[in-house]
Amino acid sequence: xxxxENISFSYGQKRILEDITLSAGSGEIVGILGNxxxxxxxxxxxxxxxxxxxxxxxLINGQxxxxxxxxxxxRLIAYVPQRSEAEALSxxxxxxxxxxxxxxxxxxxxxxxICERVMHKLGLEHLQLRNMDELSGGEQQKVMIARxxxxxxxxxxxxxPTSSLDxxxxxxTMSLIRKAAKEDGITxxxxxxxxxxxLRFCDRLFFMKDGRGIRYCRAxxxxxxxxxxxxxxxxxxxxxxxxRFVMIRQEDIYGHE
Amino acid sequence: MGRSEERTYxxxxxxxxxxxxxxxxxxxxxxxxxxxxxxxxxxxADIFHSLTGQGSREQxxxxxxxxxxxxxAAIAVGAALSxxxxxxQCVLHNPLASSSTLGVSQGASFGAALALISIGAGxxxxxxxxxxxxxxxxxxxxxxxxxxxxxxxSTPSSMILAGVAISSMFSGATxxxxxxxxxxxxxxxxxxxxxxxxxxxxxxxxxxASASLLSFSFFMLNxxxxxxxxxxxxxxxxxxxxxxxxxxxxxxxxxLMTSVAVAFTGCISFIGLIAPxxxxxxVGNDFRFLIPGSAIxxxxxLLASDIACRTAAAPIVLPVGALTSFIGAPIFxxxxxxxxxxx
Numbered sequence: 351x352x353x354x355e356n357i358s359f360s361y362g363q364k365r366i367l368e369d370i371t372l373s374a375g376s377g378e379i380v381g382i383l384g385n386x387x388x389x390x391x392x393x394x395x396x397x398x399x400x401x402x403x404x405x406x407x408x409l410i411n412g413q414x415x416x417x418x419x420x421x422x423x424x425r426l427i428a429y430v431p432q433r434s435e436a437e438a439l440s441x442x443x444x445x446x447x448x449x450x451x452x453x454x455x456x457x458x459x460x461x462x463x464i465c466e467r468v469m470h471k472l473g474l475e476h477l478q479l480r481n482m483d484e485l486s487g488g489e490q491q492k493v494m495i496a497r498x499x500x501x502x503x504x505x506x507x508x509x510x511p512t513s514s515l516d517x518x519x520x521x522x523t524m525s526l527i528r529k530a531a532k533e534d535g536i537t538x539x540x541x542x543x544x545x546x547x548x549l550r551f552c553d554r555l556f557f558m559k560d561g562r563g564i565r566y567c568r569a570x571x572x573x574x575x576x577x578x579x580x581x582x583x584x585x586x587x588x589x590x591x592x593x594r595f596v597m598i599r600q601e602d603i604y605g606h607e
Numbered sequence: 608m609g610r611s612e613e614r615t616y617x618x619x620x621x622x623x624x625x626x627x628x629x630x631x632x633x634x635x636x637x638x639x640x641x642x643x644x645x646x647x648x649x650x651x652a653d654i655f656h657s658l659t660g661q662g663s664r665e666q667x668x669x670x671x672x673x674x675x676x677x678x679x680a681a682i683a684v685g686a687a688l689s690x691x692x693x694x695x696q697c698v699l700h701n702p703l704a705s706s707s708t709l710g711v712s713q714g715a716s717f718g719a720a721l722a723l724i725s726i727g728a729g730x731x732x733x734x735x736x737x738x739x740x741x742x743x744x745x746x747x748x749x750x751x752x753x754x755x756x757x758x759x760x761s762t763p764s765s766m767i768l769a770g771v772a773i774s775s776m777f778s779g780a781t782x783x784x785x786x787x788x789x790x791x792x793x794x795x796x797x798x799x800x801x802x803x804x805x806x807x808x809x810x811x812x813x814x815x816a817s818a819s820l821l822s823f824s825f826f827m828l829n830x831x832x833x834x835x836x837x838x839x840x841x842x843x844x845x846x847x848x849x850x851x852x853x854x855x856x857x858x859x860x861x862x863l864m865t866s867v868a869v870a871f872t873g874c875i876s877f878i879g880l881i882a883p884x885x886x887x888x889x890v891g892n893d894f895r896f897l898i899p900g901s902a903i904x905x906x907x908x909l910l911a912s913d914i915a916c917r918t919a920a921a922p923i924v925l926p927v928g929a930l931t932s933f934i935g936a937p938i939f940x941x942x943x944x945x946x947x948x949x950x
Contacts, residue, residue, distance in 0.1 A: 400844045424847035435839040438892030442616050447838065450831050450846040462616070479619055481891070
């Protein structure tokens with residue numbers, strides 16, 4: 351369980367985040383949505399102290415993380431960035447890196463066992479000795495998620511994990527995240543741009559605009575008004591075969607046919 | 608997952624350690640070759656007898672006072688320069704980084720030259736004075752580089768351009784202080800800027816080796832942290848790496864190793880750039896292997912260059928710094944072209 355309480359963040363004089371508050375329970379998936387520059391990625395990086403917030407607190411299972419060492423935070427919160435830079439590492443070594451918060455001098459048998467278990471769960475065994483730069487975008491994203499899972503975190507933060515993936519890989523990646531959340535009870539906070547993926551895979555959605563949270567609701571409560579307030583576009587919510595879809599109505603912002 | 612996959616990974620790791628072991632054997636072989644090479648022709652038997660204390664006094668002097676210190680200096684300096692290049696490339700996220708391409712060597716050279724000329728250190732004072740002055744020059748350049756790397760405009764190529772600018776500035780400053788020195792001192796400074804392994808005494812070699820060993824231990828202790836930094840600074844922080852301490856501390860140790868090496872053997876360029884890249888081809892970017900591999904490869908490369916310098920125009924001994932620059936510059940250009948293609 352995570353509680354984000356009144357987080358604010360500034361770059362010099364410029365306020366990027368203002369008084370963000372949200373909470374989520376174990377196994378819950380929260381989509382963080384909003385237009386470019388709304389502060390979504392900054393919020394994610396303030397939660398695990400990659401960036402130091404100017405005020406506010408984050409509590410994991412009731413425990414404040416502000417006084418914790420980086421290693422202890424990394425045992426509680428895992429993070430998947432938009433893009434991996436681990437080009438020349440093998441898949442196994444890249445996943446093993448997720449055990450970094452637990453490694454003292456050398457890796458233990460347990461570390462290897464946990465990596466094997468997660469690789470098996472994600473179907474990555476056949477890639478284990480391949481270099482990261484030999485993998486497709488979808489495979490790389492899976493490895494990044496595997497690395498986060500071997501951290502055995504209570505909270506998983508993902509920054510636009512589907513942005514460079516084709517539809518098939520988007521669905522596969524989101525299914526994988528849902529499986530991890532539900533089976534291991536991990537709370538997931540995920541930055542997404544695709545509203546339909548968010549409606550389909552997230553339990554709750556946190557809408558942001560200009561560094562502020564404007565609405566936090568269940569995915570089935572999202573309406574056109576919320577989308578208009580957050581993105582500045584008109585949208586309808588349609589239900590097809592029992593599933594809800596967002597349909598953007600804005601035809602041409604500049605008035606052309 | 609079964610035990611077969613684990614065995615596969617274990618054998619993959621074992622293969623990498625075997626490569627490191629093979630490199631160590633190669634270093635031993637090149638060291639032995641270096642004992643044989645020189646203007647005074649010694650045979651395999653002569654060397655064996657001298658090493659076991661049964662050779663003539665003259666042969667003993669050649670081996671223990673001339674060739675052995677030269678080999679030890681090449682190993683210590685080669686390892687120091689290569690290690691610093693390997694770590695700089697990682698923490699600055701710049702494959703073109705090394706102490707010579709970023710101007711750290713030139714900064715250290717200026718510091719050492721200043722000490723040599725202004726206070727006559729190295730001839731009269733303790734060698735640590737030259738080292739301290741070289742370190743001051745090296746660390747000043749490192750701080751400038753660290754500040755530049757934090758600026759958003761910095762790309763690998765622009766950092767190298769900044770290194771060129773800093774190098775030019777220090778070269779100019781070194782020329783200016785030479786201007787005020789006497790002829791003998793100027794000759795010794797010019798000779799020293801060529802880079803020469805024959806100058807270092809056992810006590811100076813011990814200083815270079817101590818700095819290298821201290822840094823090597825620190826780097827090995829942090830090998831997992833460097834792997835994390837290699838995956839991006841945000842990823843490293845999210846894995847619990849204290850980048851705020853590790854990056855400046857690593858760069859300070861790189862500056863220390865470079866400065867000590869430069870203070871006693873002069874400017875030897877490009878070892879720190881080439882050796883880590885060569886090792887990456889063999890063991891990948893895993894710092895568990897890249898750190899020891901780079902140290903050994905740097906030692907082999909400098910030792911082999913030194914053998915070439917001693918034998919190519921024997922009995923004249925060519926300055927090793929000139930040879931490493933001659934070989935290193937084209938490789939450096941290839942790396943720049945590769946980076947441009949990636950971009």
